[in-house]
Amino acid sequence: MIDQIYIEKAVLEHPRARAVMGRFPHATVTVCDRYGEIFNRKAQNFRLQKRKPALILAGKFANHVLPSPPEYAIGGAVNYYFSHMLNCIYDCRYCFLQGMYRSAHYVLFVNYEDFCQAIIEKIQAAGAASAHFFSGYDCDSLALDPVTDFVREFLPVFRRHPQALLELRTRSTQIRALLAQEPMPNCVVAFSFTPAEIAAAIEHKAPPVPKRLQALQRLQEHGWPIGLRFDPLIYQDGARQQYERLFGQVFDVVEPARLHSVSLGSFRLPKSFYRNLTRLYPDEVLFASPLEETADGMVAYRDSIRRELLSFCRDTLLNYVAEEKFFPCEAVITSNADTDHGVGVPTN
């Protein structure tokens, strides 16, 4: 799977770096000073690199935990995100990472201890206010878990701080580590879905919808709180019927008692990311969709399509979900482009 590993000199002896390298004994290891030497270079081609991404093992020395865009909140008073990894093993065509990063290589920050310390500090600073932490903006939270041990290392922090909540956002079926431990009421496993027809067309390398539903079912049977993320909503001919069918499939499986939250949001990207994506994939039908620039520098579906699909999905979802568990991206639901911001659609 990984033929090439780059490793920063500073983390050569880090136990996690050594453990990860041990999982790829045949990979070539190349030492660098800072991961940016490889990851941030000019003239890289994301599409070509996606054919054979390398793994970069690095240390993150600042900004471990950052405030998250308010429209992605699911009830927390203060909201943060953190990324132990950059980039994703899946290849979803709508993903903003393709437009944001120059490289498709996976960066794994191995100094989890610094992330955990930063999380604890934020929890303590929040005091009595509920602090929510989101993982899965810059990577899939679980997809590489057997390699990264992310679940095993980060969940104990939240077990010790039950007043805080962690969201693991994923499309993955890598749930063994979660099944191996007692569920936590303050850790939500949030699965992202698009209808099977759309997933098959543009969520390359991601597990198909039925496999994700199986993983979801096993986790909820084990007692884990479940989140549902219909974000981004993707438009195509017959999208309404496809989403209606998807919601039916999902709520056949989901137990209302285990459902923590449902959110949805439309496909949108910053204009510069969109421009990069269309350069990389000029042959992609998704980018020939009726998209337009909004006043705030984003690219989204034409307003009529966006409103129509969002309203339909919201109304259909509210047949299944109590309103207090429904967290739409407010700006999108009101179709007020002026309030819609953020870096793009979370990866997973």
Added chain:
Amino acid sequence: MLHIICALKPEARPLLDHFELRARPGAARMYYNPATGISLTLSGIGQAAAAAAVTRTYTQFNADKTHAWLNLGIAGHTDLPVGQAVMINKVTDARSGQTWFPSRVFSVPLPCRDLITLEQPDANYRQELYDMECAGFFRAMSGQATLELVQPMKIISDNAGQSLATVTPALVRRLITQNLPVIKEVTGQLLSLSALLQQLEDPGPDYQALTRRHHFSVSQRHQLGALLRKWQALHPDDTSPTTRLRHHQTAAEVLRHLQAGLEQTPIRLG
């Protein structure tokens, strides 16, 4: 297109024969086969010569970011066997300490090692390969080409057991010749990546036909390219929308027609 940069004739000779490269008129020490899109430039020894060869080739072929580049030549190593072909992960200029990390997106059944570019031949063999050109090649390539399309490939010519003194032109020719199968594989991969990027950049024959027929401003040309790409994405079997656009009198009419056609096309992903 693929441009191969070699330091010396013995390295190049087997490639000139195999790829049927002929001297390019008016371009000294430059060879080309238009049928395959492969060129070879002889640089001479040293970083500065390699960098100059890149620049010369770039200009001669009006290269862009879709062109692929291969620095092929001999190198020393402490214990890899003479004749072993090697791909390179990291190139360091011994003089300045500057480093480059080639980005390879295809698999080849070859060992991968780091390489140091020295000013002078050196008999102190080490774990890194060493040569005298590669850093100059990368320095000249920086920012000029797509990173994944720039590769160094080295053939071991000497090691701790078989010193540089044993390296003769005949030996070099033989080492390159015996590695032709793997060289062919690497050049084939690079040509295929180059072709993919060319295809993605190419707005297609309709673009050429329409811009010949009507006057498009610079901004309208961008619009036309974008609309035609969308058209191709939505109508992959429609080989020539130009025919249907024939009766339009102006560039603006063509753009309006294409836009309207796209609006009416149902979106079907996959």
